[in-house]
Amino acid sequence: MIKDVYKTIAKPSEETLFKEKGSKFFGYAFPVYTEQDVKDCLENLRKQHHAARHFCYAYQIGIEQLKFRANDDGEPNNSAGLPIYGQIQSFEVTNVLVVSVRYFGGIKLGVGGLITAYKTSAQITLGTSEIIIKTIDVQFKLKFEYDLMNTVQRIIKEKNIKIIRQNLEMDCEYFISVRKKEASTIFTVFDDLYKVVIKIIE
Structure with missing residues (x-):
C-alpha cells in the first residue's frame, strides 16, 4: 500500500x-x-x-x-x-x-x-x-502531436488528472500532476499510447 x-x-x-x-x-x-x-x-x-x-x-x-x-x-x-x-x-x-x-x-x-x-x-x-x-503528487510531462489531442484529453478527463501547464506550439506538451498511488497506472496508460512520450519530472 x-x-x-x-x-x-x-x-x-x-x-x-x-x-x-x-x-x-x-x-x-x-x-x-x-x-x-x-x-x-x-x-x-x-x-x-x-x-x-x-x-x-x-x-x-x-x-x-x-x-x-x-x-x-x-x-x-x-x-x-x-x-x-x-x-x-x-x-x-x-x-x-x-x-x-x-x-x-x-x-x-x-x-x-x-x-x-x-x-x-x-x-x-x-x-x-x-x-x-x-496528497503526495507525482508530476509528468507529456509530449504528443496534435492528432492525439482528443485521445489525451479524454484520458485526462476520465482519470480526473490535473494539468499544471501546457505548451501548444509545433507539438503539444502537457505538464500533469497525479497522486503517487495512481502514478504508475497513469504512466502506463500514456506510455502504451503510440506517439506519446511521457517523462517523470523530478
Missing part, C-alpha cells in the same frame, strides 16, 4: 498562552518548507517578544525524507525542544515549526516542570491549529 497523504497546518496558528507558576509560555505554529522559513519566523518572534529570554522550538520539514530539529534555547538540555518535537510527532504533522516563547516568572520550574510546560504549550498550540491532509 503506497502512502500518499500527509498532515500539515493550513496557516500560522493563533497565539496561545500557557501559565505555570508565574512563567508565561506563548505558543505559535507556522507552516515552513525550508530552514530559511524557520529563521524568518524566529526573527519575527524575537522582534515581537524582545523582553523574552527563551525561544524554544522544534520543526519538521519534508514528506518522505524528514528533516527535524529541536532547540532548548538556553533551557536545561532536552527540557524544551524535545517535548515540543514530541507533540509534532503526536499530531503527525510535517512542514511545521512550533515555538514556545517563555517569560520567566521568578519561580524555577525544575526540569520536570519545564518538560511538562513546553509539552503543554505545544499541545495547546497544535490543538488550535487548522490541520489539513495533503
